[in-house]
Amino acid sequence: MAPKRALITGITGQDGSYLAELLLTKGYEVHGLIRRASTFNTQRIDHLYQDPHDPDARLFLHYADLGDGARLVTLLSEIRPDEVYNLAAQSHVRVSFDEPEHTADVTGTGAVRLLEAVRLAGISTRFYQASSSELYGATPPPQDETSPFYPRSPYAAAKLYSYWITKNYREAYDLFAVNGILFNHESPRRGETFVTRKITRAVAAIKAGQQQELFMGNLDSVRDWGYAPEYVEGMWRMLQTDTPDDYVLATGVGITVRDFLKTAFEHAGLNWADHVRFDERYLRPTEVDALVGNPKRAEQDLGWKASVDGYALARLMVDADIAALKCAGTPWVDRVELPSWVA
Ligand code: NDP
Numbered sequence: 001m002a003p004k005r006a007l008i009t010g011i012t013g014q015d016g017s018y019l020a021e022l023l024l025t026k027g028y029e030v031h032g033l034i035r036r037a038s039t040f041n042t043q044r045i046d047h048l049y050q051d052p053h054d055p056d057a058r059l060f061l062h063y064a065d066l067g068d069g070a071r072l073v074t075l076l077s078e079i080r081p082d083e084v085y086n087l088a089a090q091s092h093v094r095v096s097f098d099e100p101e102h103t104a105d106v107t108g109t110g111a112v113r114l115l116e117a118v119r120l121a122g123i124s125t126r127f128y129q130a131s132s133s134e135l136y137g138a139t140p141p142p143q144d145e146t147s148p149f150y151p152r153s154p155y156a157a158a159k160l161y162s163y164w165i166t167k168n169y170r171e172a173y174d175l176f177a178v179n180g181i182l183f184n185h186e187s188p189r190r191g192e193t194f195v196t197r198k199i200t201r202a203v204a205a206i207k208a209g210q211q212q213e214l215f216m217g218n219l220d221s222v223r224d225w226g227y228a229p230e231y232v233e234g235m236w237r238m239l240q241t242d243t244p245d246d247y248v249l250a251t252g253v254g255i256t257v258r259d260f261l262k263t264a265f266e267h268a269g270l271n272w273a274d275h276v277r278f279d280e281r282y283l284r285p286t287e288v289d290a291l292v293g294n295p296k297r298a299e300q301d302l303g304w305k306a307s308v309d310g311y312a313l314a315r316l317m318v319d320a321d322i323a324a325l326k327c328a329g330t331p332w333v334d335r336v337e338l339p340s341w342v343a
């Protein structure tokens with residue numbers, strides 16, 4: 001039997017790289033969209049690279065951009081995937097205040113370009129949309145699939161559009177399309193400007209004597225931080241059900257940025273208050289104060305449950321960043337051996 005074929009947008013990002021690994025392990029043929037850049041941007045998936053001339057190759061990369069609808073139609077028609085995972089986005093909330101129009105175009109309109117490409121290609125495919133807990137914004141926790149949305153950033157407003165357009169294509173065209181409403185999830189592959197990775201990289205650098213201070217914004221916000229490899233398993237499970245539905249993935253445990261800081265610094269034998277300074281440039285014009293998810297529906301329907309909470313994550317990421325610094329020059333941090341309990 002021919003292997004299942006998946007298309008991942010955002011394959012070079014944190015989640016895309018873990019999802020590609022997962023699907024390759026499950027025997028899929030994996031196609032990923034990459035953007036042309038003046039420098040290499042495939043570090044997170046270089047370890048998965050296969051020469052496309054190899055008859056056994058199962059990973060294929062294609063140049064494309066969510067801003068280019070015609071290209072998406074061509075690719076969907078050629079690849080004819082069984083499953084499409086739309087993970088590509090301008091995904092940084094703070095940056096979305098600087099670039100609201102670009103964020104709307106990629107993170108919002110990009111989703112309908114891809115959905116329209118699926119429809120115009122006339123293929124039968126299952127579609128996953130990377131929706132976000134940022135949709136809840138000002139709605140107090142705990143948040144689940146029935147909680148009202150109240151976006152608090154251009155990013156969240158763009159994700160609100162992609163959420164509803166995905167639902168609309170499900171209802172209007174009978175497409176198997178789902179929204180995964182994922183709460184924050186992190187890993188040693190997390191982008192360096194998101195708060196968790198910013199903290200754990202700084203801890204490693206301070207511990208090594210390469211840095212003294214860390215400038216931070218609001219330490220009071222509460223987030224429900226989970227471990228990214230577990231969340232991509234949840235994405236896949238959402239596309240294996242009998243009927244399409246939307247699901248929250250979360251740990252159910254909320255901690256403050258300050259808690260994460262304290263745990264990360266203490267894990268390296270450091271006192272966070274000796275090093276952390278305030279810088280207002282990291283504040284957002286409108287903040288999301290507290291996100292804590294209730295993942296009951298995913299547990300019941302998908303058998304999915306997170307096992308790593310924010311505290312464990314802080315320790316895991318500090319270990320990985322310390323190991324990465326010790327192996328400076330190592331192309332990718334996950335090649336460094338992590339503590340056995342991490343795996
Ligand atoms: P990343 O920021 O790590 O990755 C984003 C990906 O999108 C990268 O591969 C990037 O490519 C690609 N991309 C950006 N703009 C375009 C474009 N115009 N055309 C094509 N590709 C583009 O995000 P994550 O992996 O953390 O998140 C994956 C998805 O899940 C995102 O949609 C995010 O908004 C959403 N999400 C993430 C959560 C999290 O906690 N991580 C929680 C909830 C939702 P390049 O490498 O070239 O920049």
Ligand code: GDR
Binds near residue numbers: 092184196222257287
């Ligand atoms: P978030 O993640 O906005 O929740 O979006 P981020 O890590 O950027 O911020 C989390 C919280 O930390 C506060 N904070 C800082 N944040 C950053 N980046 N840098 C700082 O110096 C800093 N100091 C304090 C923020 O104000 C915020 O309250 C992430 C992204 O992955 C989205 O794509 C995704 O949809 C949501 O998670 C769920």
